[in-house]
Amino acid sequence: MGMTMTQKILAAHAGLEKVEAGQLINARLDEVLGNDITTPVAVNEFEKAGFDSVFDNTRINIVLDHFVPNKDIKAAQQSKQCRDFANKYGIVNFFDVGEMGIEHALLPEKGIVTAGDCIIGADSHTCTYGAVGAFSTGVGSTDMAAGMATGQCWFKVPAAIRIVLTGKLQPMVSGKDLILHIIGKIGVDGALYKSMEFSGPGVASLSMDDRLSVCNMAIEAGAKNGIFPVDDTTVAYLTGRSQRPWTVYEADEDAVYDQTIEINLDELEPTVSWPHLPENTKPASAGADVKIDQVVIGSCTNGRLEDMEAAWKILKGKHIAKGIRAIIIPATMAIYRECLVRGWTTDLIDAGCVVSTPTCGPCLGGYMGILAEGERCVSTTNRNFVGRMGHVKSEVYLASPATAAASALTGYITDPRTV
Numbered sequence: 001m002g003m004t005m006t007q008k009i010l011a012a013h014a015g016l017e018k019v020e021a022g023q024l025i026n027a028r029l030d031e032v033l034g035n036d037i038t039t040p041v042a043v044n045e046f047e048k049a050g051f052d053s054v055f056d057n058t059r060i061n062i063v064l065d066h067f068v069p070n071k072d073i074k075a076a077q078q079s080k081q082c083r084d085f086a087n088k089y090g091i092v093n094f095f096d097v098g099e100m101g102i103e104h105a106l107l108p109e110k111g112i113v114t115a116g117d118c119i120i121g122a123d124s125h126t127c128t129y130g131a132v133g134a135f136s137t138g139v140g141s142t143d144m145a146a147g148m149a150t151g152q153c154w155f156k157v158p159a160a161i162r163i164v165l166t167g168k169l170q171p172m173v174s175g176k177d178l179i180l181h182i183i184g185k186i187g188v189d190g191a192l193y194k195s196m197e198f199s200g201p202g203v204a205s206l207s208m209d210d211r212l213s214v215c216n217m218a219i220e221a222g223a224k225n226g227i228f229p230v231d232d233t234t235v236a237y238l239t240g241r242s243q244r245p246w247t248v249y250e251a252d253e254d255a256v257y258d259q260t261i262e263i264n265l266d267e268l269e270p271t272v273s274w275p276h277l278p279e280n281t282k283p284a285s286a287g288a289d290v291k292i293d294q295v296v297i298g299s300c301t302n303g304r305l306e307d308m309e310a311a312w313k314i315l316k317g318k319h320i321a322k323g324i325r326a327i328i329i330p331a332t333m334a335i336y337r338e339c340l341v342r343g344w345t346t347d348l349i350d351a352g353c354v355v356s357t358p359t360c361g362p363c364l365g366g367y368m369g370i371l372a373e374g375e376r377c378v379s380t381t382n383r384n385f386v387g388r389m390g391h392v393k394s395e396v397y398l399a400s401p402a403t404a405a406a407s408a409l410t411g412y413i414t415d416p417r418t419v
Contacts, residue, residue, distance in 0.1 A: 002252025004160040005227055006195040009135040009249050013118040021159035021256070029059070030134075031113055032147040033121030035103050036064040040081045041141035042122055046148060054089045055151030061093040061112060061121075062086055063103035066360040068096070071367040101332030101358045104128040104216060104300035108208075109332055114238055115230045116247030120144065120153050125300050125382065127218045130227035131211035133234055133248065137225045158224040160195040161186075162257040165202030167266035172416045174310065175210025176302055176380065176400035178263070179217040180271040184281030185261070192222035194258065197251065199229060202265045208237045209306040216301045217382050220278040270415050272378070273398035276386045284403045287413025294377040295320075295408040296389075297401050298329025298356070299363045302380035305335050307401040312344040314405040314416060315351040321411030326353040327369045333358060353408070365389050371396075378407045 003011065003018065011019040013027040034042050039062050054060055062082050067075035079096070086094035093112060095101065104125050107113045115133035119126065122144035129136035139153065147153050163182065169175075183190070196218045198211075206214070211228050218226030228234070230248045238246055270284035297303075297311045308330055320326045328348050330336040336358060339345045345355050362369030363381040371377055371390030376397065379389065384396035399407070402416035409419055 001256050002254040004195060004255045004257070005197055005229065005249050005251045006135050006160060006225060007157055009116060009118055010155060010157055019157045021157055023157045024154060025157060026152055026154050027118055029120060029147050029151050029153055030117040031059050031061060031119045032144060033061045033063070033103060033107065033119065033123065033126060034144050035066055035123055036068060036075070036079050036082055037066045038122035038141045038144065039085070040078045042144040042148065043081060043085045045142050045145035049145065049149070051149040054148050057090045058092045059151070060091050060148050061107060062091055063095045063106055064097070064100050065102050065358065066364065067366055068100055068359060099333065102300045102303055102360055105304055105331035105335070108132060108212060109334060111238070111241035111243045114242040114244055114246040115234060116249055120147050124219045125216050127223065127225045128212055128216040128300065130215040130218065130225050131208060132238060133228060133230035135225055135227065138219065156193070158193055158195045159258045160197050161191050162260045163196060163198050164200035164260060164262045165198060165265055166200055166262065167202050167264045168205030169210070169265050169268065172402050173268050173270060174400045174402065175206055175213040177268055177271045178265070179214045180273055180278065180281050180398060181263070181268055183217065183221045183278045184271070184273070186221055187279045188220060188277055189222040191218070193224050196221065196223045196226040198227070203228060203231065204233070205265060207306060208233055209304045212304065213301055217278070220382060270400060270403045270417065272403060272413060273384055275384050275395040275397065278384060278398060284399065284413060284415040287397070290376065290397070290413045291411060292324065292378050292407055292413065293375040294325045294327070294369060294371065295404045296327045296329070296362050296369055296377060296379040296381065297404050298327070298331060299360065299381040300331065301382045302401050303329055303331025303335065305338060307380065308335060308339050308344060310401040311405040312347060314402060314409065314419060315353065316347040318351055318409055320352040320408040324408050324411050326408040327356065327362065328353050329356045329359060329361060331358055362389055378404045378413060380404050
């Protein structure tokens with residue numbers, strides 16, 4: 001039996017010729033990641049274990065992104081603990097206010113993660129980096145602490161689901177619509193501890209931003225990771241960006257998959273996840289009578305440049321509906337700056353939106369857009385659990401940037417193809 005793409009990466013990092021689903025391995029890590037919420041916990045465990053050095057100060061990444069600039073004293077204390085640790089051990093990839101960005105947009109943008117890598121992060125959406133052909137997965141802060149000290153982590157090798165894409169994405173349909181469609185099809189536990197491996201001719205129609213969005217939400221289907229093949233789009237993205245040489249791994253023709261799902265991208269339409277689970281999907285066109293209060297466009301799922309452009313194209317020269325609060329959050333400082341240079345920020349402000357510096361902010365109910373009782377939000381974030389963005393009696397509807405922007409214009413959930 002052959003190996004999947006993920007299994008090949010894990011085998012190489014474990015120093016083994018072959019691995020099988022269910023096998024326990026100890027693998028070498030290329031990168032370790034933490035943020036301002038998870039790193040302090042990892043630092044506490046690091047010190048409790050008696051560690052006094054890191055395995056490689058160039059391979060540890062600490063990104064302050066959830067509550068920066070700090071929203072309160074607790075957030076300030078957490079950030080200070082991260083700064084102190086980074087200074088003590090000379091952490092090269094430490095990103096603070098002015099340099100920060102949402103971690104899962106920042107690391108690919110800077111070329112810190114690359115094809116063939118084995119990456120762990122103390123954040124569930126670390127699975128994002130499968131978009132560049134890496135194995136990446138979220139872990140707990142204790143595993144992060146051990147990873148920082150030893151450069152290793154243990155894994156149970158995942159089985160895999162193959163998702164074969166045909167056709168191509170149509171106008172106003174994006175990678176976010178694709179992953180919402182998949183989660184709606186298989187459920188939030190449909191890929192539990194499995195690798196979601198994408199293939200087929202339709203992959204070519206997905207931009208890198210689309211792929212990053214898709215892999216970001218693999219965890220919302222319960223997956224261990226999501227991963228795309230390394231093709232011309234990947235190589236073009238990594239060339240001149242990747243900080244290290246990359247390695248291309250391909251699945252064997254006789255690789256074993258637990259399930260194969262075929263999706264014709266031609267048939268996809270703008271999709272929305274109704275409360276209170278990402279699997280509760282319906283076409284955006286079904287939401288015409290759902291009145292909303294707020295729109296959020298940003299997050300590690302949809303705060304990239306193409307996402308900003310999608311919102312801008314719909315909102316420029318228009319104005320959001322009366323009573324709607326529209327919050328736009330570019331995911332990194334480079335994206336923030338580019339929006340300014342291109343004039344998009346001015347157009348979005350003229351449309352009635354507020355534009356923030358990079359932060360996770362409202363996604364996890366932190367700040368910059370908390371919902372009150374009974375309020376509804378269309379958000380480009382990744383989770384819509386009860387109380388996720390505020391009051392337990394508020395509602396979050398997950399959507400693409402195009403759908404979110406269109407909904408801001410009308411005040412109701414709106415198919416972007418109709419505005």
